[in-house]
Amino acid sequence: MELQQQLQDVQGRLHQNEETLAAEAEEQYAESWDNVSHMSNESCCGMEHIRDVEKDYKALQEESRRKKEFLDAHITTLKDDLKREHRSGCEARKKIAVLEKDKTDLEARMHAAEDKLQAINTEMTCPVCWSSPITHLWPCGHGLCRECKVLNKEAQDVTNEEEDLDIWFNCYDEQYHCPVCRRHCNQEYPLGNLHLLKKVTEILTPDV
Numbered sequence: 001m002e003l004q005q006q007l008q009d010v011q012g013r014l015h016q017n018e019e020t021l022a023a024e025a026e027e028q029y030a031e032s033w034d035n036v037s038h039m040s041n042e043s044c045c046g047m048e049h050i051r052d053v054e055k056d057y058k059a060l061q062e063e064s065r066r067k068k069e070f071l072d073a074h075i076t077t078l079k080d081d082l083k084r085e086h087r088s089g090c091e092a093r094k095k096i097a098v099l100e101k102d103k104t105d106l107e108a109r110m111h112a113a114e115d116k117l118q119a120i121n122t123e124m125t126c127p128v129c130w131s132s133p134i135t136h137l138w139p140c141g142h143g144l145c146r147e148c149k150v151l152n153k154e155a156q157d158v159t160n161e162e163e164d165l166d167i168w169f170n171c172y173d174e175q176y177h178c179p180v181c182r183r184h185c186n187q188e189y190p191l192g193n194l195h196l197l198k199k200v201t202e203i204l205t206p207d208v
């Protein structure tokens with residue numbers, strides 16, 4: 001009786017233990033399932049997040065590619081512009097060089113013309129006073145200004161008043177002589193007046 005009681009006791013406790021353990025196991029199972037679903041939920045969110053990031057990244061990549069294409073095209077255009085500008089700059093420089101050469105040539109021609117004018121002025125200036133232009137020519141080709149012609153006549157003690165103001169010096173008289181070459185003015189030099197014309201023509205003849 002005592003033994004049977006004891007066995008029943010033990011069996012009862014075992015049964016109780018079994019029930020407790022089953023309940024605990026069930027509880028633990030539910031908890032771990034919760035954990036599992038929670039975890040998968042999290043990882044699901046994580047995956048979605050990764051996919052979002054991936055999408056953003058791909059969008060960014062696409063945008064970068066488009067921007068790069070645009071920049072490449074822009075750079076090509078700029079390079080073309082630069083080439084064109086360089087070419088037109090070269091052309092402008094060539095034109096400037098041509099114009100500068102023209103200017104130099106023109107200046108040289110102007111200087112030559114000034115020199116010739118100076119030489120003609122010298123030929124046309126009275127060789128006695130070197131200040132007034134020649135107004136009277138001697139048959140020898142030398143000339144004098146009006147004042148020097150009068151003074152010269154006075155110095156040579158010639159008294160032919162009517163001739164004094166003649167434009168063309170009528171000096172074929174034996175008494176007159178040229179103050180430059182001292183030649184007596186007579187018919188020996190009928191073409192003497194061409195002397196000045198010859199000089200001026202020489203000056204104006206272009207150098208070969």
Ligand SMILES: [Zn+2]
Nearest residue numbers: 126129145148
């Ligand atoms: Zn003079």
Ligand SMILES: [Zn+2]
Nearest residue numbers: 138140178183
């Ligand atoms: Zn003379």
Ligand SMILES: [Zn+2]
Nearest residue numbers: 140142178181
């Ligand atoms: Zn003379």
